[in-house]
Amino acid sequence: MFQFLGATECILLAVMSLDRYIAICKPLRYAAIMHQRHCILLVSMAWLSGLSNSLLLSSLTIQLPLCGNNQVDDFLCEVPVMIKMSCVDTTFNVAMLSIVASFYVLVLLSFILVSYGFIVATVLGIQSSDGKKKAFNTCSSHVIVVSLFYGPVISMYVQPSATSTQEKNKLMSLFYSLVTPMLNPFIYTLRNKDMKGAIRRLLVSLYHWGREQT
Structure with missing residues (x-):
């Protein structure tokens, strides 16, 4: 199950980068390219590929x-362990x-980086500062999640085992299996105005509660 979900997330992050590339670089064709049937096909391929990786x-x-x-x-029965x-x-x-790690990590990460290369080039060509800000806000949450997920995974599955200690591997395993999924809901909702307002009210109430206690 762990291998299944991990491999599936690798592909889903690549699919999300494709979605953002089309939304920013080809906005007029977005509805025609990313229609419901196409999205269902991409997600289904991601889940089936993750399942195949797990079974293998x-x-x-x-x-x-x-x-x-x-x-x-x-902490887990990781395959390398x-x-x-x-x-x-x-x-x-x-x-x-x-071979599997090269595809799910290096190939898919390269695809994400290439997508963002085109995105950055397109955004830099936008004359309006508001347009640039909106485009970068669209990608910010995805970039954060990709960094948090792929960094530990590369450390665990790609780098030579001789250069890493078991304690470091434990930390990386704990990070991408627990910390990153726990942070995902917060990262993806940072652009939501209602979520920002709720967090602001929570922090204010905690601040006033702390002052009352002192």
């Missing part, structure tokens, strides 16, 4: 003998993990 890596990893070592030195616990040759498993 989990089925390969669960077959590895652990030779009595059943203490997982991590389980591979390290095995007492047989894991060259094939490591190769498959590298």
Whole structure:
């Protein structure tokens, strides 16, 4: 389930970058390109791809003998951690993990960066300052989530294991499995005026409550 949801989010973030690219770079064609059927197809492909990734890596990893070592030195049964616990040759498993990680992390992240390259070029060509501000506000929440998600994932799945400690891997695993999903609802609602007003009222009430207590 963890692999399933993680891989699906990688693709959904790439789909969201495509959505923002079309909205900013091709606004007049947005409704024709991102129609409901197309959106359903993209989301379905993301979920099916995530499920395929989960079934592939989990089925390969669960077959590895652990030779009595059943203490997982991590918060989760991560695939790289389980591979390290095995007492047989894991060259094939490591190769498959590298191939899958290269697609879900490097290829999709490159697609996101290229999309934002075109977005930045288009925004810089906008004469109105209000138009530039609106365009950047449209992308700000997505950029924050991409940074919070892909940074720890790259550290865990892409960089050579010899250059990372187990404690660092634990921290990265905890970050992208717990911290990032917990922050997502707040990040995506920062542009919502009602949400901003509710947060402002909450902070003011907490401030007055604190003063009353002192």
